[in-house]
Amino acid sequence: MRQIAFNTPIVTQLEQDYVRDALASPKHAGDGPFTKRCQQFFETRYGFPKALLTTSCTDALELSALLLDIVPGDEVILPSFTFVSSANAFALRGATLVFADSEPHTPNISVDAIEALITPQTRAIVVVHYAGVACDMDPIMALASRHDIAVVEDAAQAVDSFYKGQPLGGIGAMSAFSFHETKNVSSGEGGLFVANDPRFFERAEILREKGTNRSSFFRGEVDKYGWVDVGSSFLPSDILAAYLTGQLERLDTIQSRRKAIWQGYRNRLDSVAEYGVTLPHIPDYATNNAHMFYMVCDNLDQRTQLIAHLRERGILAPFHYLSLHASPYFKDRHDQRAIPNSDRYTECLMRLPLHLGLSDDDVAYVAEAVIDGLRR
Ligand SMILES: *Cc1c(COP(=O)(O)O)cnc(C)c1O
Numbered sequence: 001m002r003q004i005a006f007n008t009p010i011v012t013q014l015e016q017d018y019v020r021d022a023l024a025s026p027k028h029a030g031d032g033p034f035t036k037r038c039q040q041f042f043e044t045r046y047g048f049p050k051a052l053l054t055t056s057c058t059d060a061l062e063l064s065a066l067l068l069d070i071v072p073g074d075e076v077i078l079p080s081f082t083f084v085s086s087a088n089a090f091a092l093r094g095a096t097l098v099f100a101d102s103e104p105h106t107p108n109i110s111v112d113a114i115e116a117l118i119t120p121q122t123r124a125i126v127v128v129h130y131a132g133v134a135c136d137m138d139p140i141m142a143l144a145s146r147h148d149i150a151v152v153e154d155a156a157q158a159v160d161s162f163y164k165g166q167p168l169g170g171i172g173a174m175s176a177f178s179f180h181e182t183k184n185v186s187s188g189e190g191g192l193f194v195a196n197d198p199r200f201f202e203r204a205e206i207l208r209e210k211g212t213n214r215s216s217f218f219r220g221e222v223d224k225y226g227w228v229d230v231g232s233s234f235l236p237s238d239i240l241a242a243y244l245t246g247q248l249e250r251l252d253t254i255q256s257r258r259k260a261i262w263q264g265y266r267n268r269l270d271s272v273a274e275y276g277v278t279l280p281h282i283p284d285y286a287t288n289n290a291h292m293f294y295m296v297c298d299n300l301d302q303r304t305q306l307i308a309h310l311r312e313r314g315i316l317a318p319f320h321y322l323s324l325h326a327s328p329y330f331k332d333r334h335d336q337r338a339i340p341n342s343d344r345y346t347e348c349l350m351r352l353p354l355h356l357g358l359s360d361d362d363v364a365y366v367a368e369a370v371i372d373g374l375r376r
Pocket of ligand 1: 055056057058059082083085086128154156157177178179180189190191
């Protein structure tokens with residue numbers, strides 16, 4: 001029987017050549033020539049003012065929390081329907097996490113929910129562009145600026161996606177991307193920190209380099225380097241950056257194939273509506289970077305049966321996040337507010353395989369299995 005993985009990493013000769021070059025070079029540590037190429041790629045292509053590679057998106061988010069000087073008692077508003085890293089970065093600094101609900105038509109954070117949760121203690125709003133589809137940034141940025149709150153974009157899934165023409169990751173004070181193997185471009189593990197607000201440019205380099213001013217030393221701006229601030233080691237090896245360089249140079253090819261697969265599912269799945277299943281909603285202000293193809297089932301039983309049916313056909317189609325406000329770690333810390341849309345996505349959302357190892361025939365096979373599973 002055909003076996004269809006949820007994700008399969010695909011690399012070409014280009015990535016292999018660059019990794020071989022990096023291994024042959026005398027520079028294997030961070031901030032080598034391949035790291036510079038990756039950072040330049042983002043600064044040039046998207047106009048990000050300051051892009052720094054990190055070992056993961058999780059690290060880039062931790063760097064954000066350090067840069068914002070988050071201390072115990074500070075409140076951070078973020079969606080409940082997200083990956084643990086969006087929350088951990090701030091929980092590690094002792095922040096009080098205030099979980100907000102998702103929009104009814106997308107899993108993105110609800111603007112009305114944010115507004116209702118702002119207090120004088122609110123220091124940051126973390127937005128997550130779920131499936132690479134933009135949150136409604138204009139009203140969020142307006143709210144944040146009115147209350148002098150920093151916006152951090154968790155753009156882990158949002159490479160090469162836009163809000164009203166602006167690249168995601170380039171709108172908030174700072175942002176974080178992921179190059180984990182499940183994302184559109186990968187280095188196995190990897191991330192990118194972006195600072196858009198010039199207040200953070202210099203200190204971001206220092207905190208990423210163990211609290212030293214090593215980066216300005218190498219640019220010849222200071223004559224010795226030392227310990228000037230707190231910090232950690234957020235630099236990936238240049239060997240990983242070499243892998244990522246190959247992926248970035250193939251970004252347009254990767255994106256056009258991912259979009260074709262996404263559209264292939266979309267074209268074949270209109271009839272799921274008859275069973276109460278909804279397909280992704282892309283608001284007018286957002287683009288679709290084909291990070292994910294998800295469906296929202298009518299109820300938990302339907303989803304459980306559909307996932308089981310697909311598994312019998314050799315197809316892995318997992319569900320996704322579990323509301324963080326109801327997690328074992330957080331449930332006793334939560335203020336008991338109901339967060340119903342997040343709970344609905346927790347129970348009803350599922351994802352179809354989407355990767356470059358899929359043929360057009362595989363896409364048709366998966367779509368047929370979905371319809372067939374719902375019909376039973
Ligand atoms: C993948 C992901 C992360 C974590 O990325 P890593 O690079 O694995 O640390 C964080 N937030 C979201 C929304 C993600 O999808």
